[in-house]
Amino acid sequence: MSLEIINSYPKEKRYTLAILQDIQREHGYIPKEYMEYTSEYLNLPLSDVYSIATFYKSLSLKPKGKYVIKVCNGTACHIRDSISILKELQDILGIESGETTEDGLFSLEIVNCIGACALAPVMLINNKYYGAMTKEKVKTVIEDLQGVSANV
Amino acid sequence: MLINIDGKMCKGHAGETLMEVANRNNIDIPSLCYKKGFEGLGRCRLCLVEVKEGKRKKIVSACVYPIKDGIEVITSTDEIIKMRKDIILLLLLRSPENDYIKELAEEYGVKSPKKYKDQKNDDCILCGLCVEACEKLGTNAISFVYRGITKKVSTPFDDPSKDCIGCGSCAEVCPTNAIKLREINGTRTIWNRSFDLIQCTVCGNYYTTAESLKYVEEKLDYEEDHICERCKRKAMGSKFKESFQNIY
Ligand code: SF4
Ligand code: FES
Numbered sequence A: 001m002s003l004e005i006i007n008s009y010p011k012e013k014r015y016t017l018a019i020l021q022d023i024q025r026e027h028g029y030i031p032k033e034y035m036e037y038t039s040e041y042l043n044l045p046l047s048d049v050y051s052i053a054t055f056y057k058s059l060s061l062k063p064k065g066k067y068v069i070k071v072c073n074g075t076a077c078h079i080r081d082s083i084s085i086l087k088e089l090q091d092i093l094g095i096e097s098g099e100t101t102e103d104g105l106f107s108l109e110i111v112n113c114i115g116a117c118a119l120a121p122v123m124l125i126n127n128k129y130y131g132a133m134t135k136e137k138v139k140t141v142i143e144d145l146q147g148v149s150a151n152v
Numbered sequence B: 001m002l003i004n005i006d007g008k009m010c011k012g013h014a015g016e017t018l019m020e021v022a023n024r025n026n027i028d029i030p031s032l033c034y035k036k037g038f039e040g041l042g043r044c045r046l047c048l049v050e051v052k053e054g055k056r057k058k059i060v061s062a063c064v065y066p067i068k069d070g071i072e073v074i075t076s077t078d079e080i081i082k083m084r085k086d087i088i089l090l091l092l093l094r095s096p097e098n099d100y101i102k103e104l105a106e107e108y109g110v111k112s113p114k115k116y117k118d119q120k121n122d123d124c125i126l127c128g129l130c131v132e133a134c135e136k137l138g139t140n141a142i143s144f145v146y147r148g149i150t151k152k153v154s155t156p157f158d159d160p161s162k163d164c165i166g167c168g169s170c171a172e173v174c175p176t177n178a179i180k181l182r183e184i185n186g187t188r189t190i191w192n193r194s195f196d197l198i199q200c201t202v203c204g205n206y207y208t209t210a211e212s213l214k215y216v217e218e219k220l221d222y223e224e225d226h227i228c229e230r231c232k233r234k235a236m237g238s239k240f241k242e243s244f245q246n247i248y
Helices: A013-027 A032-041 A046-055 A075-079 A082-093 A135-151 B018-024 B078-094 B099-107 B129-136 B169-173 B210-220 B229-247
Strands: A067-072 A106-111 A123-125 A128-130 B002-005 B008-011 B048-053 B056-061 B072-074 B143-145 B152-154 B181-184 B187-190 B193-199 B206-209
Touching: A013 A032, A013 A046, A032 A046, A046 B143, A067 A082, A075 A082, A082 A106, A082 A135, A123 A135, B002 B018, B008 B018, B048 B078, B056 B078, B078 B099, B129 B169, B193 B210, B206 B210
Parallel strands: A067 A106, B002 B072
Antiparallel strands: A067 A123, A123 A128, B002 B008, B048 B056, B048 B072, B143 B152, B181 B187, B187 B193, B193 B206
């Protein structure tokens, strides 16, 4: 367990979220042992840390896929039928939003406005924007990513 | 400070809430998430009352409203009843099978329209009194987890909690009896964890968990006799009697 990220913070309650964010960034999720260590380190009840960790959408208790797909369902995207984009993704990947494919490649999430309304409907894969999505485009993007991973 | 509640002049001091003053004066204000001895949480909003301050009128939650000198309070108006009914309707939709909520709904003549039936059936109304109780009397073993429609009260990871001492304070304060506490053959089960119960050395009844006793003893740095509340009170009573007999 690499605890430096946690140990580098002052032992104060107000750093809980920052610590959890760091763990999330490093591991792609918050492993249980890390949450327990954070609680010990900050001398905070585990229930408090767990409460925070489950509250924020950007923190996850389960390992996320290599590619995290965020489908925007903000107003602009919704009006431009983001739901059909989501459905297409669900069909191709065989998972619901909030889940991860068994091969650990893709996680699917619905998010509210990501501030790229001009590109609606838009999705985000690991910080890369894919604008003006259509069902066909979805297919190509996913196939490309699957291909890249298969070739590695 | 003097305030007027439903025509009755009541004394109170700065920092007190309306609920506290009303309670002391035996004026009933409906509530679910208020418990004497705890700070008001303002979560159920059943305690809505009307406050008149000079010419201004407003609706406030009595359990979190700090009194001001000279205010006039009305605990029940048509408007307030209407609001309470709306709140009770929402509670009824959430907890349609809960006896306490059903009773409340009956009292206010609230029926849930068929078209909303039934999404979810949860006895917990998320008032958070249990979380508060565990923080104050227990060990911070439970908290609110997740959010929005998935929000609930639980132990971390829904696992049996290492911190929990099985004191039962959470179940005790719950206004809707939503927390399952079972006691069979000297074992108490709560939040998926089982505890051995300790017997009272006087009456022999099981009355607390070993973990709770240890927790209290460590806190007080004092070893207690294993006597249940009832027997303690009895003993105290007879001691009183004795000492009075000696006087007269
Ligand atoms: S029984 Fe456990 S969860 Fe409930 S108040 Fe006591 S310590 Fe907290
Ligand atoms: S008693 Fe005041 S909000 Fe619940």
